Amino acid sequence: MNHLQFKRHRRLRRTDNMRALVRETHLHKDDLIYPIFVLEQEDMKNEVPSMPGVHQVSLNYLTEEMNELTSLGIRSVIVFGVPSEKDELGSEAYNREGIVQQAIRQIKKEVPELTVIADTCLCQYTDHGHCGIVRDGDIANDESLELITKTAVTQAEAGADIIAPSNMMDGFVAAIRAGLDEAGYSQIPVMSYAVKYASAFYGPFRDAAHSSPQFGDRKAYQMDPANRLEAIREAESDVEEGADFLIVKPALAYLDIMREVKDRFPLPLVAYNVSGEYSMIKAASANGWVNEREIVLEKLTSMKRAGADLIITYFAKDAAKWISE
Template sequence: MVNYDFKRHRRLRRTESMRALVRETKLSKDDLIYPIFVVEGEDIRKEVPSMPGVYHVSLDHLTEEMQQLETLGIRSVIVFGVPQEKDAHGSQAYCETGIVQQAIRQIKRYVPSLTVIADTCLCQYTDHGHCGVVENGEILNDPSLELLVETAVSQAKAGADIIAPSNMMDGFVAAIRHGLDEHGYKDIPVMSYAVKYASAFYGPFRDAAHSSPQFGDRKAYQMDPANRLEAIREAESDVEEGADFLIVKPALSYLDIMREVKDRFNAPLVAYNVSGEYSMIKAAAQNGWVNEKEIVMEKLTSMKRAGADLIITYHAKDAAQWLSE
């Protein structure tokens, strides 16, 4: 056989131990943030129909859920609330006895080792389903900021370790940072949904959070999926306004955006592996069309490879178990 002069890349792929030795991107349990949907009522642990394995949980089951995360080695949770009552201004979002505020206090009391992130938005608390104040069919920016500041401060007062505003109003980071500082919460970081696209991948989440808009859509404040440079402008504004973390949402269809954001900014980058991305894999796995473990781990690794430091994912419990094997 002719002795060709070429590079033998396969030398480093021969065995699993060899592949592990040279693996460039590694996923760990510390990377995972688990989303939880807390609802009002008692003795509720009800599966979300469009998100197999994800549950609505009432406060009397919450501590058990958090202890399970602790046992699995998951150290961070992001809390979403589903209130029984809604109104035009989403007052339950910033109420001292709101469902998220109660959940935060309970987690910090009974499972203090967890880092608790509070999603800061109004959509699941408003009767119109939008992320701000509505007047004559228009979502008003600046009046919405006032309510978002109230919400963030109430969550910090309840014990949240991180505030994660997801509303995409202009100036929301600056307003919340100022509000937190003014109320004595200078050490509470802001994890900004800096780059949040108006995506079709959010459908199952709206089922879980009961947050579908009652009119129109959110394209006037969430980003156009076709835009790349706009994402950089959004992230840059949030960094200048005081964001401590930057989220790109969704993750899987926007890996290119994640890489650009990571390359341009020094803040920790968070990938949000959203509900639609989760549900597609769950549905395919239940039909036997894909190997769930392999495809989930490949997907999460791709987000890390694209630059994510952390990943918000509904797969967190399963991924943590698989990482322990």
């Protein structure tokens, strides 16, 4: 056999320490952003039926939740509101005393070291469940931008560190950037949901946020899962309009898109590990079909390997514990 010439790649895989020494991609606690759902009702902490381990919490439970995150070393949260009242214009989204605005003020007062990201959309607040104003059965893009911008400004006023618009209206980054600058918040960055597909992976989130469309779907403003070049066009527009971060959502089925976006644009890239991806693993783990820890860490590492700098994930608490062990 000595005359054979071939490469011995296994030399670098022999032991745990050797594998750690040459590991190319690393997952850190600072990469993790935890989504939190805040209820307008008092004294409630409801587990989301389709998302075991994820809760909707009222304001009086919020500080307890934030303290748990900081104790685990998680430094960033993204806040979603679950209002008690909805209307056709989603007016609670831009109410200065709305549930997200109250939650932001409370977090920044009581746990100021946390970075607070505000999800900026209308769908949880409209009685029809769409992300903008409905006119004659269609979403009125430019009219919706005005209300989305008002929402962003009230969130910045409340103390949000980052504005994260998820509505997929054309021009939403430009409108929000201009609105924030005019209101005196030029220092507040925009984390754009630049590439957001009309995905079947969002079902459990709509259970958590009570945001399902009451008619039709969102395919007229969210992206077709079959399209790759369109994702580049969307991201390019947001970069030109002043985005500071780019989000690709969902993550797991779109790792190829993440890599292309990261290779083309020099901005921090955020993977959104969405609710359906979370719930599938939870269900498989509950049935004993997969090792939850191993599959979650493998999945999150794949997102980092594909180019993600940050990951929004419902697994953040568990992942932080596993990374520490």
